[in-house]
Amino acid sequence: MYHYRERVEHADLASFEVLIGSYAQDKSKVYYGGKTIEEADRNSFQAITAGWAKDGNHAYFDGQIVDGADPQSLTLDAKNPKYAKDSTKVFYQGKMIPGMDPLGFTCLDSSFCKNGNQVLFMNQVVSDVDAASFAVDSCADEFPKPPKQMLCSEPRKTHMPGA
Template sequence: MKTFLIVSAIIILIFLGIRHFFFKIGNHVNLKLSNSYFHHYRKNLIVYSPMGNWFELGYFESNADVPSFQPINESFGKDKNNIFWKGKKQSVDYHTFGIDDSQVIKDKNHVYHLNGKNFDLLEIIDDADPKTYQLLDPSIQDYRRYNWFKDAQFVYYKNKKIQGDPATFKPLNDAIAVDAHFIYVIISYRGVGIEAREVDEVIQKHKMIEGEIHPINETYVQIGNSVVSAFTASEFEIHTFDIIKTTKEIDYWQIIVNNVLINKGILYPEIDGESFEALDRDFSKDKNGVYYSCKKIDDADSSSFIIFSYEYSKDSKNVYFENIILKGANPEEFKSTNEYGVWEDGTNKFKNGKLYHS
């Protein structure tokens, strides 16, 4: 019995010690407004911890005045003198600071955004007018609504001022926007693969053309008898037809206009649009053959064609790397190996479309 009491006392002391040193969060300040602002477990101060998950998401002891502090929303709060974000005091005008229903953060002097260089400091949106700053188009139904804002003079995309007439500017899809005077491309990334970098630019590319505007999908737009896209190295293509009778969406990258394929902004009249079918990855086919990135795979048999990966395929006669016959490869035995990027056919190994010797 004595041993049991000693062990129990030790367990209780260990628990209290752990709680004293590691459990820093007490009760919520106001759970109805925020699940991230707390009173400290021991000290007389305010703690900010996202959703109370201090171990994984962080913990910040604020210098807010405890008696007067109240959350504004999940991450903002105020005391009798200052505004706080993520528990940290912000350099804003206290008496005019506010957050409206469109999530515009402003005071009488500036408009602010949350994606600055410092993760816990509001950053000023350059040149934005707090009196007139608002959503560009509240009718946009998805998350992109909050990418676009305007004031009396300028349009803003992801917190950056861009060219454009705020009275008539309209994003049409992921890639194209227009106003009364010009066509613009929306460039999210430049580069390919691991070289890709986020740029988030909106660039004025062409004078506005006449005709009704019809977004075809998220990357192509029909304006009158022209089709506009933003994929190529020039970051802008406009293809004009005598008349546009039909348009058909294939996927994000490809459409068919008057039975002519457009892939990543480039016309491919040699591919039969009426019988065109997108296959897996960069492969496709029509009544005349099989294609890799719209380049014909010579002699490929579409009836026995099988896709292995982003680069390798086969039919009953050959193995193909992209659109080229992989010489010496046996299609009946061709398969991947445990080595990264290496394939084999029981006799030879291949990597990047060439014989490989490990």
């Protein structure tokens, strides 16, 4: 049997089902991209998005265990599901972001995220920005110059503070 052009070895064809993206399962195993996720607990496994999944013991991104993630408290950001957080850490595409406090962490759009102390643009810290007052706007042409603590979400019109 094949799933996304990947041969799935030893799957039970009668119970095999595609979950989301490359995640699939049968009556006893969980698969990603045609390969068995050996550590996955089939009974508690949940595919959340095409990339993120969790079970009672682990969180997964692209079928790999996310080191240090707590699956019980793991949530994805609603505006940018590449980001996830648990009770103590923030993750981007399955990798922990060092020093990023999950308290108050939220994405403002698909490019900008912040918590109470830091602002990220496409997973890079933006320096010299007050995270508490930071806002994002489309900065359409009717906005000739954004306020000092606002960045624009369109890259060709991005204004950095102090510019």
